[in-house]
Amino acid sequence: MPLHAGIHLPDDEVGNCRQFAYLLRAEAQHLGVSFRFNTQVGRIVPGPEPALVHTNVSPEPSRFVVHGEDDRAGGDTLPLAHAPDTERFDAIVVCAALGASPLLRPLGLNLPLQAVHGYSVTAPLRHHETHPEQGPRSALMDERFKVAISRLGSRVRVAGSAEIGGSLRQHNKAALATLYKVLHDWFPGVARLSHEQRWKGARPMLPDGPPVLGQSGIDGVWLNLGHGSSGWALACGSARLLADAVAGRAPAIDTEGLGVGRLKA
Numbered sequence: 001m002p003l004h005a006g007i008h009l010p011d012d013e014v015g016n017c018r019q020f021a022y023l024l025r026a027e028a029q030h031l032g033v034s035f036r037f038n039t040q041v042g043r044i045v046p047g048p049e050p051a052l053v054h055t056n057v058s059p060e061p062s063r064f065v066v067h068g069e070d071d072r073a074g075g076d077t078l079p080l081a082h083a084p085d086t087e088r089f090d091a092i093v094v095c096a097a098l099g100a101s102p103l104l105r106p107l108g109l110n111l112p113l114q115a116v117h118g119y120s121v122t123a124p125l126r127h128h129e130t131h132p133e134q135g136p137r138s139a140l141m142d143e144r145f146k147v148a149i150s151r152l153g154s155r156v157r158v159a160g161s162a163e164i165g166g167s168l169r170q171h172n173k174a175a176l177a178t179l180y181k182v183l184h185d186w187f188p189g190v191a192r193l194s195h196e197q198r199w200k201g202a203r204p205m206l207p208d209g210p211p212v213l214g215q216s217g218i219d220g221v222w223l224n225l226g227h228g229s230s231g232w233a234l235a236c237g238s239a240r241l242l243a244d245a246v247a248g249r250a251p252a253i254d255t256e257g258l259g260v261g262r263l264k265a
């Protein structure tokens with residue numbers, strides 16, 4: 001189909017979210033932040049010094065599928081199981097996306113969070129001596145299919161689809177076929193799909209769009225949830241807003257329409 005029109009956004013940028021998260025973690029650890037990985041929070045105990053009841057759990061199997069195989073086929077050594085631990089904090093920020101509902105419901109807060117699943121396929125760009133610059137230079141959005149194609153160094157990523165319900169483990173062939181089609185429409189033959197990495201993820205959505213940020217109405221418990229399809233883009237701003245609110249500083253932006261009150265109404 002010929003291209004009829006497009007919007008060029010010269011300031012648009014592409015980033016590697018996974019790499020960003022690894023670097024952020026290293027920086028936070030350097031500043032003294034302590035992380036607990038493979039730890040499942042079972043319960044929140046609200047109060048002036050709120051607490052978390054948590055248990056160590058086996059690492060989740062990877063959701064990346066490489067060459068059609070689970071990339072952890074060899075298995076892992078498993079952590080020893082301990083009895084649940086209770087830890088007290090000055091404040092608790094719930095940012096567990098869809099895992100927030102079972103933590104908040106027993107405390108009387110029933111948020112209308114829903115998973116909208118999507119897929120991405122990432123593959124190395126084929127190297128052609130005569131056409132070294134083939135493939136996308138930055139990001140491109142195909143508005144017919146709402147599919148994004150972006151360049152990540154020497155790889156190309158194509159992402160999209162909106163699937164309500166279902167499970168993260170079940171991959172929908174038709175949704176993946178749309179990603180391959182859009183990639184082929186725009187950049188035929190550029191990717192080595194035999195070396196692809198497939199991923200399915202959940203966008204945690206609230207019915208009216210924006211995330212819910214700030215006080216939960218439960219003593220000592222704060223919310224940073226429901227960022228839908230823009231969780232990475234909104235992550236630093238949301239964290240800044242929360243940090244200011246918890247520390248009692250005036251937030252840098254207007255928080256009207258971001259509080260939990262709008263969802264209770």
Ligand SMILES: Cc1cc2nc3c(=O)[nH]c(=O)nc-3n(C[C@H](O)[C@H](O)[C@H](O)COP(=O)(O)OP(=O)(O)OC[C@H]3O[C@@H](n4cnc5c(N)ncnc54)[C@H](O)[C@@H]3O)c2cc1C
Pocket residue numbers: 039040041042095096097098099100103116117118119120159160200201202203204224225226227228229230231232233234
């Ligand atoms: C295909 C696709 C493409 C996307 N592209 C973009 C994009 O280009 N830009 C963008 O900004 N966003 C994008 N998103 C959206 C983005 O991925 C989400 O908005 C973001 O991941 C939400 O972040 P989160 O931290 O709130 O939730 P999550 O990433 O789901 O993280 C929640 C974490 O909480 C943990 N957790 C849950 N319950 C518990 C518990 N009881 N105890 C301990 N831990 C718990 C989970 O294990 C998980 O690690 C995309 C999403 C998809 C599916």
